[in-house]
Amino acid sequence: MTxxxxxxxxxxxxxxxxxxxGLIWKMWTDPEHFKAWYGPEGAAIPVADFDMRVGGRxxxxxxxxxxxxxxRMWFTGEHLVITEPERLVYTESLSDENGNVQSPSSxxxxxxxxxxxxxxxxxxxxxxxxxxxxRHAGIPAGSPGEMxxxxxxxxxxxxxxxxxx
Amino acid sequence: xxxxxxxxxxxATFAALASSTRRAILARLAEGAATVNELAEPFDMTLPxxxxxIKVLERAGLIRRGHRAQFRPCAIEASxxxxxxxxxxxxxxxxxxxxxxMDSYLAQIQAxxxxxxxx
Numbered sequence: 001m002t003x004x005x006x007x008x009x010x011x012x013x014x015x016x017x018x019x020x021x022g023l024i025w026k027m028w029t030d031p032e033h034f035k036a037w038y039g040p041e042g043a044a045i046p047v048a049d050f051d052m053r054v055g056g057r058x059x060x061x062x063x064x065x066x067x068x069x070x071x072r073m074w075f076t077g078e079h080l081v082i083t084e085p086e087r088l089v090y091t092e093s094l095s096d097e098n099g100n101v102q103s104p105s106s107x108x109x110x111x112x113x114x115x116x117x118x119x120x121x122x123x124x125x126x127x128x129x130x131x132x133x134x135r136h137a138g139i140p141a142g143s144p145g146e147m148x149x150x151x152x153x154x155x156x157x158x159x160x161x162x163x164x165x
Numbered sequence: 166x167x168x169x170x171x172x173x174x175x176x177a178t179f180a181a182l183a184s185s186t187r188r189a190i191l192a193r194l195a196e197g198a199a200t201v202n203e204l205a206e207p208f209d210m211t212l213p214x215x216x217x218x219i220k221v222l223e224r225a226g227l228i229r230r231g232h233r234a235q236f237r238p239c240a241i242e243a244s245x246x247x248x249x250x251x252x253x254x255x256x257x258x259x260x261x262x263x264x265x266x267m268d269s270y271l272a273q274i275q276a277x278x279x280x281x282x283x284x
Contacts, residue, residue: 011256011257011260013257013260013261013264015264017267017268017271018268018271018272018275019271019275023271023275027267027270027271033270036266036270037263037264037266037267037270038263038266039263039266040259040262040263041262041266132264134260134264136256136260
């Protein structure tokens with residue numbers, strides 16, 4: 001079960017927003033809204049493709065200017081739970097520009113960073129506000145979730161190769 | 166804003182950690198302080214090359230160096246390393262900063278439209 005409370009493997013953040021729940025839901029699911037806030041400061045989100053179905057893909061491109069020039073990062077994932085407007089769960093992995101999953105260490109991330117992480121968003125309307133609980137957790141290496149994920153990408157990699165001349 | 170400063174510091178720390186040589190140096194220092202010569206021993210590298218790595222770690226606040234002029238032993242800076250010790254904590258400041266941006270974006274799009282007609 002991924003619901004363990006190993007704090008070293010997850011981060012939980014609670015926030016309240018001065019907006020109706022439907023709008024906060026759109027912040028996460030409508031690419032135009034998502035692009036407006038998702039980039040960490042100094043980053044832009046030129047690409048956000050969401051297939052809003054369970055099992056549907058997500059693909060996000062991030063661009064930031066660093067002292068070493070323009071840096072691009074790509075993230076891919078899968079929607080696991082879509083219960084509008086209360087609950088959204090998706091996985092996320094670093095990828096290349098074609099959506100092939102990359103290992104975090106090959107991208108310069110410190111060791112211990114899980115290849116696939118899971119983002120859970122829970123929303124609740126309270127009067128004019130919306131309370132949001134975000135949980136971002138690592139999927140332990142070798143868990144069924146990760147295996148399924150890797151298999152899916154192996155298939156994708158094979159497919160991409162077969163499409164090239 | 167403090168979140169932005171933290172992000173910058175995290176970036177410097179990540180850049181410093183993105184080298185297997187520097188991570189190996191940190192691993193060695195986790196066992197105790199050491200001089201540059203001692204740190205250089207296991208590596209097939211020149212002293213200046215090792216010194217360069219040490220400077221990067223020092224600038225990122227991951228290690229500190231003693232003031233004894235000749236040896237200047239290096240020691241690990243535990244507090245800095247703890248901040249980035251888990252990937253999850255690394256993400257906390259990123260998410261907080263994103264949600265600050267969501268907040269201001271929400272304020273912007275929910276503001277009453279049409280400011281041109283001042284009352």
